[in-house]
Amino acid sequence: MTVRLTQYAGGGGCACKIPPGELDALVATLGDGASQPKDPAAELLVGLDGGGDDAAVVRLDEERAVVTTADFFTPVVDDPYDWGRIAAANALSDVYAMGGTPWAAVNLLAWPRETLPMELAAEVLRGGRDVAHAAGCQVSGGHSVTDPEPKYGMSVVGMVHPGRMLRLDAAEPGRALTLTKPLGSGVLNARHKATGTVFPEAVAVMAELNRDASVAAVAAGVRAGTDVTGFGLLGHAYKLARASNVTVAIDAAAVPLLADARAAAEDGFVSGGTRRNLAWVEPQVAFDELPALERLLLADAQTSGGLLLAGEVPGHPVIGEVLPRGDVPVVVRG
Template sequence: MLHEDARRAAIGDNPCMSGQIAPLEAEPRLTSLSHGGGCGCKIAPGVLSSILKGTGAMPIPAELLVGIETSDDAAVYQLNETQALVATTDFFMPIVDDPFDFGRIAAANALSDVYAMGGTPIMALALVGMPINVLSTATIGKILEGGASVCREAGIPIAGGHTIDSVEPIYGLVALGLVHPDRVKRNASAKEGDMLVLGKPLGVGILSAALKKNQLSAEGYAQMIASTTQLNAAGPALSVLPGVHAMTDVTGFALAGHALELARGAGVTVQIDWPSVPVLAGVRELAAQGIITGASARNWAAYQHEVHLPNGFSEPDRALLTDPQTSGGLLVSCSPASVDEVLSVFRQRGFGHAAVVGKVTPASEFSLVVKSA
């Protein structure tokens, strides 16, 4: 099958990936056990807003620098004059069938929230829910190995965790990091006149949908894994730049949803220059064939009233604008004078697709305006 060829091609001769094919051939595909994969299984934005309404109505200590007020990427608690603790958690069902890759993607995605606040990870705890009557201990072990490999790359230990027997496979991390209180980058501090830089291309959700339908090529799988396992480790270096005002990572609510969070938090309008947005190879063609995620439609239904699209904006492009990203790129709001420096930080850390994708303008009728030219 095509997905199996793609998986084998991505594994190649990597010794860390050897020995994984036999268990998968004897067990169900991981993606067949989940109703939604990766960040595409997030609760829809509108539903989540209703659930969270009123949950923060309690005294907030002065040390809590960032809470749930603006749907930021992580909580931040000041420890002393030079250190603040960044705390977050993220977990989901399989987005790919290879257990090692699933673990890697989930870990990179969880750590991204620490990086998005400008923090440096210090340790993680594993969150594991597995159908132990369906998956072998060898397969479950490979999921955990994948997560541990990414944590080693980030220079941190997995210091503990919790496991349960669950109907669907679930894996993720509690991620903890440190940041100087003055360098915390929120998603709500963009300024009028800022330029927006996106670190990774879009299209992960569409590639994952193609994988689930056995319509993803080996090349498509390889670029999907490369994107989702790349750590957003540029975050701390970006946070020290005085011209960087706000930062977030693009995940389950898509570029549109996370740009809207940035706009709402700062009371501005975000303008996206659509032709400048980087996109993974082949995803536009897949979207044109109707290969998109259900989460894309849920995202659009939740926030379309806040978005202005240009005349003639195509359905495939709208699917990309609302495509849920798993372990997506950092979205940086910075002064025009800092753009070259921001791009340089991204390039030095291997983010060759990083690009200026828009700007921040005064508040208007719509919180997000998409320009086609």
């Protein structure tokens, strides 16, 4: 009998994140600067300022800084090996979103050992290992717990040059806005969970590393960016605009979509996470006359999405531009 892993999870992939508004409020309680480490061993370059970046960065010296992050989530697809690949690519993406190179990772696994065979867990771990090794990242050990709901991801450590980092608060007016992967994994994952239909293009895109896009962005002189995951394109664009005190303009017609995404949205396969994303970000966005369906797709909760970069990167579509701060942080042009 084939086990459908997605049926063991309340939410799927990055759509199971804590809603962005609640997370903002939570992070704000920790980012007031009232508590600092005693005799810190390293200087914090990127932390919770601006609502939290993709990873923490601490300086070693003038040429090197350590990037550290962790990411895990519930099954986004039924195939355990593919889930492992996708979860690992997603965790590594936080390092690439800072312009860094992942060096080492450890596994994070929660498993319902009394209801799901450990052989499936081994396939999940194998998928994660294979993607990390393809990235040149060492994988050794980790942590596991028994849990009624399966979850998997990685804690990753990498390296970045302090002067060539990508970060949320460095976007400048006059820059193009680039997106390196198409949207739509959220609605396709929702359809997959409901119907069992497999979307190979979506799996391939989610399992794809953001390594080459990150390297190209740094080489092109880009210094501001983030990856597009559970808060959708609009949510991550808003976080970038807010941290950099700019307005981000998105040309809706230029945003690439996975082949079957619009049809899935039209058929109602929209996650609660996507709807919460849109409700959170709508007050911060001028939508022009954009239809409700298009708004949902721009807020679609992505899993292991691409990089959103304040700068033009060869080989990837320009979807808008960075403007001086206007009346709202995000403008969507139909």
